[in-house]
Amino acid sequence: MQFFSLFSDEFKCISAPVSKVSTTGSSKIPLNRFSVGYSFQELPAYNSYMCKAQYSAIVCHGSDHLKHYFSTVIIPVMYNITIKNHANIFPCYTYSGGLCDLINRLSQFDGSDRAIIENLKVRLQSYCGRIEDVVFDSHGLFITNLSHARRVELVKTYADFLKEFYAENAPSFFYNQSRDNQLMQQVMPGINWNWYDGRDYVPHKRVAEQRYAGSVNGNLGQVYYAMEQGDSSTAYAMGQEKVQTFFSGRMWGKTEEIASVFEKYPELKRIVEEKYLTDQKACSQRKQVALQQEAKIIKSECENNIDQVIACDILQARCKAAQKDLTNFRSSKYIHKVFLENSKYIDTAFLSNDKKGIIFEGSALQHCLVDEAISVVDMVVCSHLHTKIQDAVVDLANGSLLSNKGGNAITASRMLDACWVVIDFGKKIISCTYTSVGIYAPLIVGGIAEGLGESLHDVAHAVCHPIETVQDLANSLVVVGYYLGKAVFAAAEYESVIDLSLTHPHLAKEMIQGLIDEPSMLPILYEQVKKLSAKDVARGGTKFAADIMLLHGINKLIPLITKDALPAFVNSIRKGMQSTKVVVAVEGIPANCAQEISSLMSSLEKVSGRVDNMVNINNISELLQSFNILKYDSSIGNVKKLEEAIKILKSIPGSLTKDGALFKALEYGQRIDVLMDSKKILEISGRLATARGAMYEVEKAIELIEAGEKIIHMGRKIGGREFDIVTSTKLIECKNIDWSTRVGRSAEKMKSDLGDWKRIAKDNNKIFELHSKNFIPQEWKDVFIKMGINFVEDNVL
């Protein structure tokens, strides 16, 4: 067994790392051999801290994972920081903690790497310190214009880094990278490749704090990063943000300061400001051109009166506004009044502070579309449409306002088109409810209505059900799908045009022109669907519409479309086209669709299983009639309560399924006539607790409905977690537990759950609320307050 130092062993090195690892067999340390066509002078080790560069701990002892991490992450970052872009060293530039983040990640490596990791971290921190010494001045401020001497020092630091970790391969590595860098080429001949500075550097706490304050708590990194990404708006905003910085005094006390990046770095402010103003100007011009092009498209569409479904006066208003924009484009700002009772349906981001209207700046067409969005909201709120439909329309109207605000009039108008047809569709559902016969009709209508917002597969199944009475409805659904798809497609197309306009403005212009002369893909599909038989429209057409609406919450998606997500988004729309092909295949044309058909059919079969899970309303009354009150615990077995619950909840999705709260209460709430046996009482207590919990959900849902809340769903999974009650604004969890028993592990787990529920609610723009049937002790209330969780206590001591 042989012992050797990790980083250097055949040389004297005062500050070389001291950890030892053991290995078996002999370890032959390779001699320096360079194959680079460079001649250099070998200098003697003139300082005691110089270490001989002929052995690499990474190469000799690192696991493959560590080597990979080093070569793909650490080295590129070191190269970037020292040679290419010194801003990489800032916190929040690429990594939240800067280079330190990467060093800390080394702790993830285990096993054979464990022995070398600690020293590796010390050495990398030393390099980090050396670089910081060069790029920061004595006051902890970043030197925006590094002198030649400082840049040379950084190159040398990088060379030292390579020498230490790549030993004899360092020169060739350095040489290859120097091909694109003049400074590296200049410095290379003067580098002694046999020795490197092996001193460990531990920055003083005060110096580290001063530098962090100098980087304005990471904001400097974010400004540089945004600038590099070409996002001058973010850079400008971040540069102005004031933060509190502090660093310890030399002896005692601390220096506190509230400053922004721009205040600390006036030269950087000038550069960012200049870029920001130029970009803003270009953006405004681009927007104006785009709006005029869009006005042209809308005018053309309205004049040709393509969309028969849309009421004529609405089209005329749009057409007039577009005409106005084309002849005299002018941007103006004024307020559009909103009825106070309807203002709660409009996103607060658009509303004025007093919520009396929408302050909007834009062209005539844009203002016209704002008015139309307000009309849509007015109409849908006053209507008796299913809540799902109302929600979908309100969301679409808000989406239209958002697109409009972003200067995208086409998407805004497409979304409003969708609003009108969805309203029309909703009215047809109401009419169908009254005219259709048969026990399945309400179920199907419910399914379709629900599907608009959420359960699209159920819609597909429900409409595919071969019942003649729903064919008209299916047809309407196709129209809805068509318009929704059109809205989505417009958004995607708009984004593509924007992208294209940056690189190929002429092509972008042609693309916009194309929108006028050629129908887009989705109308063609619609025409195809129309040619099919009524039955197939119900089958394939609805699937097409449903697929389009698989992008449910469409309105929420549109503002979130990022450049990265666009291809996937557009592909989703094309799903609709594939479904149409399936319909064609049913007629026996392309054989290659067979697989698609079989998968479609199997998915429909699965869906049918889920729909069957829904309890028939008739069965419930039968069930209640056979309900033996004596069999149930008193907290559950109240027939009147159950009847009332069924009546109120029957239209709420998820409430009457076999896994739903009501049936869970019935399933678990049966009292067993064995209560004389204490052991068995304990055994069944768990089941009764579940039953009471479920019954509390039912009671709570009824209470919320009576209080005027709109319940969208009961027992719904969102973000991977189940919520008892989902309303249009809240995600609610009901608890019928004794809080005083929630201590220790159980309490910790509960806190974790609460935190997660709150996070999911926040991600879905909803409020998380906890309802407790029982008294909540003060210590739990304190936890809720600390976590920012809203809670409602039904019983107060």
Next chain:
Amino acid sequence: MSISYSIDSVLDLSYTEENIKYVLSSGMEQGFVYLEDESRKVLSISHVIQKILFDSENIVNHITTKFKDTIFFIWFFKTENNLLIFSIGSFGYRWDKEFNNGVRQYTIDFARYIYLILQVCRNITLLELCTVGDEIENIIYDESACITAMLDIADFDSQKLEYISDGKLSVRSFLVNIIQNGFIVEDNLLEQNIEIYVHEYYEKLKKNSPLYLYVKKDNIPFKIEIKPDIQGYDLVSIYPLARYFMKKGYGSEKEKINIAFYIQRLLELCENFAIYELKTYF
């Protein structure tokens, strides 16, 4: 009330930073990715340690962990005698399964999560393991030295014909699990006479009589007990018999009964049955 499931395992390790790190590293080797709650950024082990042990501002002490297509929390607790409790739970995008054997159910696949814990703790001695349903605690009630799982094999009380066939089918599935997982039954005639045994065992269970089987796997003997309980569920237990399978894991001072081995056997026995609860009693 949403049911929040978790699995607690008591390890033969003291509650120290080093041991927690060891478990976390072991998890990472299995493919665990530790995430920050809000930003979902990947955390290093040192960050995780910092968060759960030293961050006094932290109200919640879990580690959000992603593994393949499921997300769950990890907690570290300590017992009264300072032993480390490794818990996973609050499963988001949880592994559910349509269980074909027994009463058909689409529910959480506890077995898969338990296997995951056993994998992470493969070098450590496990002292206890139990599943916890946030709202349905203490359903399993036993006092002997055994490992018990609660299943719903069939409705043996029912007089309806379809339940009879279901019951026999379930007993048959159970015996097939025994055969296919390589358990050696005492008289070794199970495979040849399976239908006779199905009938015999079904009749026993129908009369609410417990069923006992003495089996061996890897030459380690244990007793299997199946008994219906008052709530209509069925408790399947494994009782280790001498010569016990012992283990001395990382950080253990001496050999202990290898509970993980017996848990695995129980999971094999209950393959494709929905496990509602599982608990060790030692």
